[in-house]
Amino acid sequence: MINNETNLLRSVLCYEQGHVRRTQHILKVFALAKLFGEQEKLSVEEQQILQAAAILHDIAIKYCKEHCNGDASQDNQKRVAPILVTRFLKEANYLPSYIPRIIDLVLCHHDYDNAKSKLLQLLIEADLIVNCYESRPDHKKAEYVKAIFQTDSGKELLALCLKEEIK
Numbered sequence: 001m002i003n004n005e006t007n008l009l010r011s012v013l014c015y016e017q018g019h020v021r022r023t024q025h026i027l028k029v030f031a032l033a034k035l036f037g038e039q040e041k042l043s044v045e046e047q048q049i050l051q052a053a054a055i056l057h058d059i060a061i062k063y064c065k066e067h068c069n070g071d072a073s074q075d076n077q078k079r080v081a082p083i084l085v086t087r088f089l090k091e092a093n094y095l096p097s098y099i100p101r102i103i104d105l106v107l108c109h110h111d112y113d114n115a116k117s118k119l120l121q122l123l124i125e126a127d128l129i130v131n132c133y134e135s136r137p138d139h140k141k142a143e144y145v146k147a148i149f150q151t152d153s154g155k156e157l158l159a160l161c162l163k164e165e166i167k
């Protein structure tokens with residue numbers, strides 16, 4: 001089966017070995033990215049790329065913690081992410097043409113200030129909403145996060161999450 005998303009998700013969850021925070025984070029970002037992609041009426045190809053990037057977006061954290069003296073800095077993650085992302089995607093039989101596009105989304109999902117493709121914007125919004133639920137931002141941070149949002153569905157769900165922080 002080409003682009004076997006079920007296989008990809010299962011192998012990433014197994015790789016995380018039941019790590020509570022990361023496992024739940026992956027599942028939540030995946031669910032929101034799927035929702036945002038469908039609301040934006042992405043093509044089938046774009047939707048598959050976005051969802052795979054959501055599953056893999058933080059894949060380098062575990063490796064860095066275990067192999068880089070516990071240092072999962074952005075620089076370290078960016079160094080190892082392409083290798084890990086490629087490995088997981090190949091094992092799940094993703095089309096070779098998808099792989100660089102998914103790597104790009106994974107590498108750029110914290111680059112809030114640069115110009116963003118539509119897929120990257122959706123991934124960033126999904127990740128930020130989940131991050132805000134997981135650790136409440138103060139008012140200043142909440143305003144900063146809010147300014148990053150562009151899509152109607154993202155803004156709507158962020159407002160629900162931050163209704164105490166932004167009035």
Ligand SMILES: [Fe+2]
Binds near residue numbers: 057058127
């Ligand atoms: Fe994340």
